[in-house]
Amino acid sequence: MISAQTVLTIIVINIAYVSLSTIRMILVMKARKVLATVISTVEIFIYLMGLNIVLSNIDDPLNIIAYCLGWGAGVWLGIRIEGWLALGYTTLQIVVDYTETKLPDTLRAKGYGVTHWVAEGRDGPRLVMQVLAKRSLEKKLLLILQEHAPKAFVISYEPRFFKGGFWTRRMNP
Numbered sequence: 001m002i003s004a005q006t007v008l009t010i011i012v013i014n015i016a017y018v019s020l021s022t023i024r025m026i027l028v029m030k031a032r033k034v035l036a037t038v039i040s041t042v043e044i045f046i047y048l049m050g051l052n053i054v055l056s057n058i059d060d061p062l063n064i065i066a067y068c069l070g071w072g073a074g075v076w077l078g079i080r081i082e083g084w085l086a087l088g089y090t091t092l093q094i095v096v097d098y099t100e101t102k103l104p105d106t107l108r109a110k111g112y113g114v115t116h117w118v119a120e121g122r123d124g125p126r127l128v129m130q131v132l133a134k135r136s137l138e139k140k141l142l143l144i145l146q147e148h149a150p151k152a153f154v155i156s157y158e159p160r161f162f163k164g165g166f167w168t169r170r171m172n173p
Contacts (some may be wrong), residue, residue, distance in 0.1 A: 001069055006053065013050035017043060019072025019081060024080050028082035086136035088158060094145065095153040098125035107131060110144060112151055132159070 007045050018064040027036035050067070057063045098102060104114045107129070116129040133141050138156065 006057060007066040010050060010063055010066040011073065013046055013053070014070025015074040015077055016060055017046045017050060018071050019078040020046065022075060022078025022166075023081055023085075026087065030088050032087075086134070086138070088135050090133055090138045090156050091159050092129075092131045092133065092134045092138070092141065093155045094129040094131060094149070095119070095121070096127050096129075096149045097151070098127050101127060103127070104129055106148055107144065108146055112137075112141060 020039050024036050024039045024043055027039065050070075054063050054067050094103075098118060104127075105115045106114045113132045114129050116127055119126045120130045131141065135158070142154070145154065
């Protein structure tokens with residue numbers, strides 16, 4: 001007979017394991033080697049504890065269901081945690097009507113690095129801006145854009161390497 005406590009333990013262990021696994025992978029991609037190594041040690045310990053419980057009670061399908069539920073919930077929680085941490089930087093390419101030429105200065109006044117140039121669009125001249133920001137500030141930047149240029153075309157992507165410019169001096173004092 002399976003106990004509710006065993007099922008709950010399996011779910012909680014898998015949530016912890018998979019959440020840590022998700023965060024570790026993100027840290028590896030962002031070259032945070034030491035923290036990723038420490039997290040992976042805790043992650044594998046939790047994994048082995050959970051696997052031991054499931055394999056010791058493999059005859060009850062409820063344990064396998066609990067394992068699967070914990071896994072799915074762990075993926076969801078890991079993604080949420082990564083969103084809250086918002087590690088790293090984001091680059092936004094913003095295209096607006098050329099008449100909105102005050103926008104680069106507005107963004108600079110709010111602390112964003114902006115490089116801009118004039119480009120030719122289907123309907124005439126456009127102002128193109130390249131803006132680098134911490135990922136934790138991306139939503140704030142998008143709100144500023146919504147207020148000042150609601151029709152802006154925006155593409156966001158994560159840069160992996162920085163060299164030169166005033167941002168690198170800010171990042172590595």
